[in-house]
Amino acid sequence: MTPVDELSASMEDYLEAIYHIVTAKQAARAKDIAKRLDVNNSSVTGALRTLSEKGFINYAPYDVITLTPKGHKHAEDVVRRHEALMDFFTKVLCVDRTEASEAACKMEHAVSRNILDRLIRFVEFIEICPRGGETLIQGFNNHCRQEGNFITCQDSLARCLEDLKQRQKDIEGDLLETAPLNDLRQDQRGKILKIKGKGGISKKLAELEVTPGSIVEVIQTDTETGALDIKVRGYRLSLSTEEAAKILVERSGN
Incomplete structure (x- = not known):
C-alpha cells in the first residue's frame, strides 16, 4: 500500500499540520x-486518535504530540508534494501564491510519486534549458494576460543561439559563476555541479535522488551559525555550513 492510499486527504492535512508545528516547536498540542x-x-x-492507532503519531490525552518515524516519513512526502505543486504553479504558470497554495492543498x-518526480524535473528543466528559462516563462505569463507583444519563433531561436554561444564561451573560459552552496544568500538558487565526499550529506542527498543538475534554493540562513534551510527536488532540508560547503553549485541569474 502506498503512502497516498494509507490516509484520507483529511488525515494527511492533520499530519502535515503536525509536521510543520513540530518542525517549529519540537512538539505539537491539540x-x-x-x-x-x-x-x-x-x-x-x-x-x-486515528493517526495514533495507525502508528503515525505519539499521542496521549493532554500530552504533547510528536511524529513517529513512519509519520515523519509520510508527512515529508505530503509536504514534498505540496512544495512541488507550489513551485509549478508559481514558477512556471505564474499563479499568485495564495491561489497556488489553495490549489496545491x-x-x-x-x-502519484511518478507524476511528482516528473513535475519536479519539468520545473528544473524549464528553468535551466536555454530554450526556456525566464524569457519563456515571462512570455507565457504575458500570453495568459493577453498582453500581446509575443516573441516570434524566429526571434526566440535567435536569442537561444546567442545564449548558447555565450554559455559555451563561459565554459571554455571557465567564467561560469560557481560557488559552494554556503555562499548563496537567502532566496538565491543554483544548479548543483558536484557533491563532495561519499558519506554524510552526500549519502543523504543520494537517497533523495538529488544529483548534479538538480536545482537548489536557499530558503533561509542562520546568521549566527551559517546553517542553511534549502529546498531541492521538493524536499526541505537543513544543512550545516560544513555540509553546504561540500556542494558546488552554478549560481542562477534569477
Whole structure:
C-alpha cells in the first residue's frame, strides 16, 4: 500500500499540520493543530486518535504530540508534494501564491510519486534549458494576460543561439559563476555541479535522488551559525555550513 492510499486527504492535512508545528516547536498540542487548520477541538481529538492507532503519531490525552518515524516519513512526502505543486504553479504558470497554495492543498493528496518526480524535473528543466528559462516563462505569463507583444519563433531561436554561444564561451573560459552552496544568500538558487565526499550529506542527498543538475534554493540562513534551510527536488532540508560547503553549485541569474 502506498503512502497516498494509507490516509484520507483529511488525515494527511492533520499530519502535515503536525509536521510543520513540530518542525517549529519540537512538539505539537491539540490547540495548535486546531488553530492552524481552523477546526474545533473535538475534530482534532478524533483525528489524533486515528493517526495514533495507525502508528503515525505519539499521542496521549493532554500530552504533547510528536511524529513517529513512519509519520515523519509520510508527512515529508505530503509536504514534498505540496512544495512541488507550489513551485509549478508559481514558477512556471505564474499563479499568485495564495491561489497556488489553495490549489496545491487540494491536489497534493492525489499526485502519484511518478507524476511528482516528473513535475519536479519539468520545473528544473524549464528553468535551466536555454530554450526556456525566464524569457519563456515571462512570455507565457504575458500570453495568459493577453498582453500581446509575443516573441516570434524566429526571434526566440535567435536569442537561444546567442545564449548558447555565450554559455559555451563561459565554459571554455571557465567564467561560469560557481560557488559552494554556503555562499548563496537567502532566496538565491543554483544548479548543483558536484557533491563532495561519499558519506554524510552526500549519502543523504543520494537517497533523495538529488544529483548534479538538480536545482537548489536557499530558503533561509542562520546568521549566527551559517546553517542553511534549502529546498531541492521538493524536499526541505537543513544543512550545516560544513555540509553546504561540500556542494558546488552554478549560481542562477534569477
